[in-house]
Amino acid sequence: MIDYRRLRVALLGAGAVGSQVAALLLKHGDELADRAGASLELVGIAVRDLDAPRETDLPRELFTTDAETLIMGADIVIELMGGIEPARQYLLQAINSGADIVTANKALLATHGPELFDAADQVGAQVYYEAAAAGAIPIIRPLRDSLAGDRVRRIMGIVNGTTNYILDRMDTEGAEFADVLADAQRLGYAESDPTADVEGYDAAQKAAILASLAFHTTVPLDAVHREGITSIDKAMIDSARHAGYVIKLLAVCERLAATTDGADAAGEASASRSAASRPLDDRSRPSGEAISVRVYPALISRDHPLASVHGANNAVFVEAEAAGNLMFYGAGAGGVQTASAVLGDVVSAARRHIAGGVGVGESTLANLPVVPIGHVTTRYQITLEVDDQTGVLATVAGILSDGGVSVATVEQTVVGSGDHDTEDGGVARLVIGTHTAREQDLSDTVDRLAASGVVERVVSVLRVEGE
Numbered sequence: 001m002i003d004y005r006r007l008r009v010a011l012l013g014a015g016a017v018g019s020q021v022a023a024l025l026l027k028h029g030d031e032l033a034d035r036a037g038a039s040l041e042l043v044g045i046a047v048r049d050l051d052a053p054r055e056t057d058l059p060r061e062l063f064t065t066d067a068e069t070l071i072m073g074a075d076i077v078i079e080l081m082g083g084i085e086p087a088r089q090y091l092l093q094a095i096n097s098g099a100d101i102v103t104a105n106k107a108l109l110a111t112h113g114p115e116l117f118d119a120a121d122q123v124g125a126q127v128y129y130e131a132a133a134a135g136a137i138p139i140i141r142p143l144r145d146s147l148a149g150d151r152v153r154r155i156m157g158i159v160n161g162t163t164n165y166i167l168d169r170m171d172t173e174g175a176e177f178a179d180v181l182a183d184a185q186r187l188g189y190a191e192s193d194p195t196a197d198v199e200g201y202d203a204a205q206k207a208a209i210l211a212s213l214a215f216h217t218t219v220p221l222d223a224v225h226r227e228g229i230t231s232i233d234k235a236m237i238d239s240a241r242h243a244g245y246v247i248k249l250l251a252v253c254e255r256l257a258a259t260t261d262g263a264d265a266a267g268e269a270s271a272s273r274s275a276a277s278r279p280l281d282d283r284s285r286p287s288g289e290a291i292s293v294r295v296y297p298a299l300i301s302r303d304h305p306l307a308s309v310h311g312a313n314n315a316v317f318v319e320a321e322a323a324g325n326l327m328f329y330g331a332g333a334g335g336v337q338t339a340s341a342v343l344g345d346v347v348s349a350a351r352r353h354i355a356g357g358v359g360v361g362e363s364t365l366a367n368l369p370v371v372p373i374g375h376v377t378t379r380y381q382i383t384l385e386v387d388d389q390t391g392v393l394a395t396v397a398g399i400l401s402d403g404g405v406s407v408a409t410v411e412q413t414v415v416g417s418g419d420h421d422t423e424d425g426g427v428a429r430l431v432i433g434t435h436t437a438r439e440q441d442l443s444d445t446v447d448r449l450a451a452s453g454v455v456e457r458v459v460s461v462l463r464v465e466g467e
Contacts, residue, residue, distance in 0.1 A: 004039040007350050010074035010099075011045045012067055012090055013081030017104060017131075018045070019056035020339035021078060025346075026058070032343070036350035044070040046081075055335065072097055076349045078342060079103040088112050095119045095127075100349040102342060104131035110205035110221045113212070117362045124358030128345035133206045134159050134314045136337035137330040138344070143213040147320055148363070152214040154319040155253040156300075156465060159206040161312035161332040162190045162197035163229050163249040167297075168310050170237045171246055177232060189312050189333075199228035200249065203295045207251035210316070211293040214253055216366035225294035225373040232297055236460050239383060239431055243411075245299035246307045250465055254292045256371060290371045298465040299381055306466065317466075374440035379408070379464035381433050384449065385457040388414055388426035392454045396430065399452060403445030409433035427456060433464075 011022055025032070025042045033039045045058070046067035064070055067090055071077055077094035079101060081087050087108050091101050096119065103109065109116070109132050120127050130140045134157070143152070158164050162184055169180045181198070184190035196202045204226040211219045229249050240247050300307050305327050309315040314332025319325055331337040386392045393412070400407055411431045434442070442461070449455050 007075040016335035018080040020335040038350040102345040106205040110208040131341035135332040151321040157251040157316040165312040200226045211253035217368045223370040227296035304466045383459040388428040406435040
């Protein structure tokens with residue numbers, strides 16, 4: 001047996017993921033040592049309650065409530081407790097003690113990532129976080145390392161398993177949102193309070209992480225445009241299917257080329273950047289270039305690879321200039337699945353310890369401004385309920401044209417009686433597909449449609465992505 005150097009591993013948190021990480025470290029310790037070139041000794045697990053029920057049977061002597069003492073005696077600290085505090089405090093303590101850290105804490109990284117990375121740079125430590133953006137899917141290393149010599153143009157990701165499960169069942173089974181959400185909660189895909197998932201907060205945190213890596217720019221969480229899926233109903237799902245689309249909650253991270261109004265966009269984005277962001281340096285980026293980071297339910301063609309992502313799975317679709325289109329697919333959550341990504345980071349941290357030298361810092365020197373959603377251009381599907389009478393369609397088309405929104409397709413169906421005393425006495429539903437339009441122009445135009453007098457209700461406005 002090879003006499004490996006011993007590395008002490010401390011674990012913070014023993015929930016669904018933490019318990020699996022501990023169990024796999026104990027079960028496969030010899031095999032992991034062969035891969036890492038070092039013996040990985042789990043020296044303790046810090047928890048809030050020693051007597052809390054655990055999903056995995058672990059040696060009781062490993063548990064402690066004294067996280068700070070445990071951290072001070074570790075070479076590698078794994079943080080899986082979640083939340084902002086005391087996780088931030090513990091990780092800063094670990095870094096300052098010279099330990100490398102491994103975390104799956106997307107909320108912490110999205111809000112305090114620069115602080116952790118800067119602290120690690122100061123002492124030559126390394127921050128590993130493969131499990132923070134898409135569970136078991138290996139996406140952090142490809143963006144940070146494999147594609148570092150390329151220019152990523154765009155990322156579209158299904159990065160929240162709960163919302164994908166809900167939307168997928170609504171699409172494939174015709175189920176209602178509330179019914180599927182209840183099933184997701186019963187199956188453990190959704191929390192009793194599902195707000196973080198269904199309102200897009202979880203996906204926005206992951207989008208900030210992915211965009212920061214892809215575009216070598218610190219992306220503050222408050223610069224990510226966020227919308228959830230609670231407004232999606234069966235009628236919208238059916239309409240999307242009829243038009244050849246599926247609705248997915250997408251995280252879209254996009255590099256925007258210089259435009260005639262690029263200077264204004266960059267200036268507006270620069271003014272709104274977080275104080276924690278690095279100062280802008282125009283020499284570090286192409287003139288006028290910026291990025292957009294957003295999360296919202298969107299229509300995507302059923303021919304697109306992301307349309308075939310079913311259940312609670314995740315997928316990240318990357319468009320790079322040289323490498324072309326790349327697809328990363330797999331389980332976005334789950335204890336043992338996420339533990340796989342965490343242990344991959346632990347092995348990487350161990351190898352770095354054996355090799356020696358300082359950690360590799362994060363590349364955020366591009367300093368691209370993050371533009372507001374109003375500057376984004378894409379296609380749209382607008383669904384309106386209008387008075388079913390002669391001349392309405394011409395009025396709607398005129399308002400769209402005046403707003404600079406070009407119509408590509410129109411489909412009209414009569415849906416029933418309306419509140420207005422019209423010549424034809426009914427309500428028609430218009431589903432309007434547009435050519436590419438600027439978000440701000442589209443938003444202003446929809447407001448004018450709603451106030452026009454011929455539109456009874458703006459049913460929905462969905463972006464079309466992936467075309």
